[in-house]
Amino acid sequence: xxxxxxxxxxxxxxxxxxxxxxxDVIEHMSSCSLxxxxxxxxxxxxxxxxxxPEPQLAFDLSNRVLTQLETTAGKRSILNYFIYxxxxxxxxxxxxxLFYSAGVLIDLFKSYSGISLTLVVSVAxxxxxxxxxxxxxxxxxxxxxxxx
Amino acid sequence: MIKTQEDREDLAQEVYLKVFDKLASFKFNSKxxxxxxxxxxxxxxxxLEKKKIPILDVTNKEGAESWDMLESKALGSDYSPIESxxxxxxxxxxxxxxxxxxxxxxxxxxxxxxNEEMSYRExxxxxxxxxxxxKNYLYRARKQLRxxxxxxxxxxxx
Numbered sequence: 001x002x003x004x005x006x007x008x009x010x011x012x013x014x015x016x017x018x019x020x021x022x023x024d025v026i027e028h029m030s031s032c033s034l035x036x037x038x039x040x041x042x043x044x045x046x047x048x049x050x051x052x053p054e055p056q057l058a059f060d061l062s063n064r065v066l067t068q069l070e071t072t073a074g075k076r077s078i079l080n081y082f083i084y085x086x087x088x089x090x091x092x093x094x095x096x097x098l099f100y101s102a103g104v105l106i107d108l109f110k111s112y113s114g115i116s117l118t119l120v121v122s123v124a125x126x127x128x129x130x131x132x133x134x135x136x137x138x139x140x141x142x143x144x145x146x147x148x
Numbered sequence: 149m150i151k152t153q154e155d156r157e158d159l160a161q162e163v164y165l166k167v168f169d170k171l172a173s174f175k176f177n178s179k180x181x182x183x184x185x186x187x188x189x190x191x192x193x194x195x196l197e198k199k200k201i202p203i204l205d206v207t208n209k210e211g212a213e214s215w216d217m218l219e220s221k222a223l224g225s226d227y228s229p230i231e232s233x234x235x236x237x238x239x240x241x242x243x244x245x246x247x248x249x250x251x252x253x254x255x256x257x258x259x260x261x262x263n264e265e266m267s268y269r270e271x272x273x274x275x276x277x278x279x280x281x282x283k284n285y286l287y288r289a290r291k292q293l294r295x296x297x298x299x300x301x302x303x304x305x306x
Contacts, residue, residue, distance in 0.1 A: 012287045045294060048243055049262035059157055065164040142176045 006035050015042040149192040149203075149252040159195060163188045178273055182266075185274040189256065196252060203253040204285075246296050254289035261286060 006014070006028060014021050014029055029035055098105075109117060150156045166187050174183055196203055247255055257275065260266045268279050275282065 008291055009287055012290060016286075017283070041294070042290065045290065045297075046262055048240065049247070049258065050265075052240055052244055052247075052263065054263070057157065057160060058153060061157075061160055061164065064161050065168075068161065068165055069168060 005032065006038075008038075011035060011038045012042055015039045016046070149189075149256050150195065151248075155195065159188075159191055163191050166191065179270070182270050182273050185260075185270075186276075189274050192252070192256075201252070204251045242300075243297065246293060246300070249296065250289060250293060253285065254292065257282065257286050258289050258293065 006025060010021075010025050014025060014035075018026075029039070112120070150159060163184070167184055170187070174180070193203065247258060250258065253275075257271055260271045260274065261268075266274075268282055271277075272279055272282050277285070
């Protein structure tokens with residue numbers, strides 16, 4: 001057991017990170033009233049800080065931020081139009097390809113036997129389920145992260 | 149971290165606009181509040197750097213010695229325990245004003261740890277400080293706060 005009084009560092013460690021304290025520090029604390037008072041004093045300080053009221057802004061922040069956002073909204077909408085146009089173009093290309101190659105695809109499926117077709121469809125469904133499950137897991141994780 | 153109300157207002161606005169702009173780059177590697185805290189901390193750091201305000205002052209050795217003297221006097225005396233007087237709720241105003249006088253970094257970590265009740269890991273993510281360094285700063289911040297509280301009170305009045 002420590003004979004001399006604990007240092008300020010050890011006192012604070014005992015008060016706030018007690019799991020990291022050495023055995024001799026814990027033993028000293030069980031018998032030293034002066035060090036106990038110092039620990040209590042730090043804990044009282046901690047409680048007082050916790051009891052302090054939350055700082056308040058003296059103005060309407062959301063109003064100011066929303067006003068600023070409105071000025072940048074125009075620039076954003078142009079970017080959004082560009083993104084939506086690209087998506088629409090992509091969809092048109094995919095639908096056109098499907099439309100023009102529909103005959104080839106139907107012939108391809110017809111040439112497969114029932115068993116191989118079932119196998120292909122089953123594998124495709126399994127992959128889809130896997131991807132969906134992964135997306136759901138990722139979505140839930142993100143929602144938990146946002147829940148502060 | 150920021151002393152004047154006017155600068156606080158400007159920075160709060162700047163932080164929210166930055167959050168809105170960078171929201172798409174949020175990778176969900178941490179809590180949203182921690183991410184917003186990091187942006188806030190970095191914005192304030194840049195501001196302080198621009199104004200050439202140090203975020204940490206060198207500890208005053210003389211103050212530490214006088215604290216030891218005051219502490220042994222107070223704790224060893226027959227008077228009521230110091231915390232019952234200095235840290236009682238009625239003196240919250242004094243405590244708030246003493247916290248305000250701390251260096252910006254100390255003020256930030258004291259607030260995040262005791263007010264916001266954040267873990268060392270979360271504070272480390274915001275301030276980009278390793279856990280060991282953070283704990284050391286927190287110990288020094290609390291010590292400095294207690295010193296200034298005691299030194300600004302007349303110990304004989306306790």
